[in-house]
Amino acid sequence: MNxxxxxxxxxxxVSPAYLINSIVALLIMIGxxxxxxxxxxxxxxxxxxxxxxxxxxxxxxxxxxxxxPSIACLIFLGLxxxxxxxxxxxxxxxxxxxxxxxxxxxxxxxxxxxxxxxxVAQWIATRKFAYGKPWMLSFLLMIxxxxxxxxxxxxxxxxxxxxxxKSIALLYGFKPGDKWPMxxxxxxxxxxxxxxxxxxxxxxxxxxxxxxxxxxxxTIAYAPYMFVIFVSTVVALILFLTAxxxxxxxxxxxxxxxxxxxxxxxxxxxxxxxxxxxxxxVLLLLMLPNILPGSLFIVALLKKIGNTGILAIAxxxxxxxxxxxxxxxxxxxxxxxxxxxxxxxxxxxxISGAFTAEATGISPWMSAMVTPIVAGQSPFxxxxxxxxxCCILTNLANxxxxxxxxxxxxxxxxxxxxxxxxxxxxxxxxxxxxxxxxPPASATGALLHxxxxxxPGKSAYSYGLIYSAFNLFNAIFIIYPLGCLLM
Numbered sequence: 001m002n003x004x005x006x007x008x009x010x011x012x013x014v015s016p017a018y019l020i021n022s023i024v025a026l027l028i029m030i031g032x033x034x035x036x037x038x039x040x041x042x043x044x045x046x047x048x049x050x051x052x053x054x055x056x057x058x059x060x061x062x063x064x065x066x067x068x069p070s071i072a073c074l075i076f077l078g079l080x081x082x083x084x085x086x087x088x089x090x091x092x093x094x095x096x097x098x099x100x101x102x103x104x105x106x107x108x109x110x111x112x113x114x115x116x117x118x119x120v121a122q123w124i125a126t127r128k129f130a131y132g133k134p135w136m137l138s139f140l141l142m143i144x145x146x147x148x149x150x151x152x153x154x155x156x157x158x159x160x161x162x163x164x165x166k167s168i169a170l171l172y173g174f175k176p177g178d179k180w181p182m183x184x185x186x187x188x189x190x191x192x193x194x195x196x197x198x199x200x201x202x203x204x205x206x207x208x209x210x211x212x213x214x215x216x217x218x219t220i221a222y223a224p225y226m227f228v229i230f231v232s233t234v235v236a237l238i239l240f241l242t243a244x245x246x247x248x249x250x251x252x253x254x255x256x257x258x259x260x261x262x263x264x265x266x267x268x269x270x271x272x273x274x275x276x277x278x279x280x281x282v283l284l285l286l287m288l289p290n291i292l293p294g295s296l297f298i299v300a301l302l303k304k305i306g307n308t309g310i311l312a313i314a315x316x317x318x319x320x321x322x323x324x325x326x327x328x329x330x331x332x333x334x335x336x337x338x339x340x341x342x343x344x345x346x347x348x349x350x351i352s353g354a355f356t357a358e359a360t361g362i363s364p365w366m367s368a369m370v371t372p373i374v375a376g377q378s379p380f381x382x383x384x385x386x387x388x389x390c391c392i393l394t395n396l397a398n399x400x401x402x403x404x405x406x407x408x409x410x411x412x413x414x415x416x417x418x419x420x421x422x423x424x425x426x427x428x429x430x431x432x433x434x435x436x437x438x439p440p441a442s443a444t445g446a447l448l449h450x451x452x453x454x455x456p457g458k459s460a461y462s463y464g465l466i467y468s469a470f471n472l473f474n475a476i477f478i479i480y481p482l483g484c485l486l487m
Contacts, residue, residue, distance in 0.1 A: 029055030092346030341450030423483030436464035
């Protein structure tokens, strides 16, 4: 160190604005409870939790950082009367969705290291009817997204499809942050999430259907419900591709003018064939509980193991084989594991759990605010209000939590003036399902917000707003009239 370096003193690698906004975020987390009074049914603890949430959101949105606001969120949750610091970190990083994402990162590392994603990407990119045709290629990717979301969980589907989209983009010469791959990644979440609702056995429909049956004593007919959601998925696909081509207008000249000499004779090695078969088997194991009767022994066993357990067992099996061409344990954790997403999702899951805790009073407080707004309206206006409110709330808190809170509320109000209840809950589910504007909205949305390399700056928030608007249109003008006709 020379004399000039010694005289410079302490220096920061960030701007003064970053430091000021970081302090503001922390002050909101700490001081919100001292300046905002608790009005029943909101408790003082509920006000404190809201302050922690708003401060964390400020850190994510305004400061533009992910890791330290997420850690601060867990610490301040633990310092509140809601829980302890140890329990807050356990509820965050021990959350099943967070663990599922971590194990899927590890699992997809096995696929990536074997070159399978690149092989599949090249296969899709070299289809004669899609080669040099950007919108046919985009259509193929969205069809792949729909099928993947239909078969496995939304988080798992994203973790399969996002690397695929990136690989195809790189093949054509796109760079991280370019508009076309960014649109495809957002469209993957929007269109795929719509198709996720088709099967009534998925987690979100299960929550709503169970609440519906408990409240009304009746069941929703699966066949018309599935048809209505299928139609809405087709509309979502059309809306997305139309907007891409005529509104967003990304530069797709790299695809149109593509002269890449793909090696069409490339063959998979024996190891790659094994890994591809291994991947298909694991996906089938993840999918079987959703399509086979629950009375079967294999289904009961797979449900007991759970998706996280299935992936963990798959990774243990792979590492035990010790393939010469395979990836080592150190490489498994060192490559392509987005720790920023893990931290963000851990905080989002922990704060979502606090939102629904009885001691906070946040759930009845939200209900008390919403009920006067929607009560006494015509069925259509009621549907519109429900969709808008649920869309806003699901982009601030976990979508499953919002559905669990509002299903009994809207059913009790809907019954009062004879609304079509199955259609009502279908619209509410659709409005809650696409949470993309903020990271806590959903695990799939958190994936986009956490990937600052490919979705830089505030792009995830901007596109999240647009896709949420598309989703509202779909719920109000497609699902509602079609549901009233068929359900």
